[in-house]
């Protein structure tokens with residue numbers, strides 16, 4: 001798999017915004033079984049090795065899991081404040097749990113778990129998200145999780161872009177490019193009106 005052409009402007013944006021920790025957060029939109037969109041902020045965890053797939057970590061008990069099982073299309077919206085540019089990356093979401101059929105992806109899940117901070121790992125030992133708040137606050141101070149073996153509810157979520165819309169506000173007029181995947185190694189890049 002060759003590196004997609006939108007990777008270089010995205011890498012440049014990440015580099016130029018590296019002083020802003022929140023430039024590594026983006027919004028991930030999914031569609032619920034009721035047809036309604038749902039959107040939330042998540043952290044960019046790098047690219048899956050030798051692919052163009054973006055890595056996200058999430059909890060198998062969260063709402064977005066139902067959405068992805070129902071509709072595997074998702075869209076990332078990522079704004080870089082310093083360089084004033086937006087990337088919208090639409091594509092397939094692939095959920096990697098402990099029982100994923102691919103050994104390579106199960107290994108990738110474990111590597112991402114090992115790279116998390118202790119506090120990020122401990123959130124996967126918290127009580128079920130999105131239900132009534134537990135009375136016992138101690139439930140949010142679990143014992144440290146095993147650094148080697150992910151908790152069962154830990155998921156690696158991969159978004160494999162099929163289309164990318166890059167908008168640069170800087171400049172008058174602004175610049176906008178669309179990238180569309182034609183086949184696994186072939187992308188169409190088109191400058192469009194902003």
Ligand SMILES: Cc1cc2nc3c(=O)[nH]c(=O)nc-3n(C[C@H](O)[C@H](O)[C@H](O)COP(=O)(O)O)c2cc1C
Nearest residue numbers: 025038040041042043057058059062063064065130
């Ligand atoms: C700055 C920030 C970073 C976040 N990072 C993640 C993340 O990496 N993974 C995640 O599942 N949720 C993350 N969240 C929480 C989500 O925004 C969301 O509240 C949670 O995943 C539940 O969403 P859902 O009910 O739609 O599944 C983050 C929230 C904020 C504000």
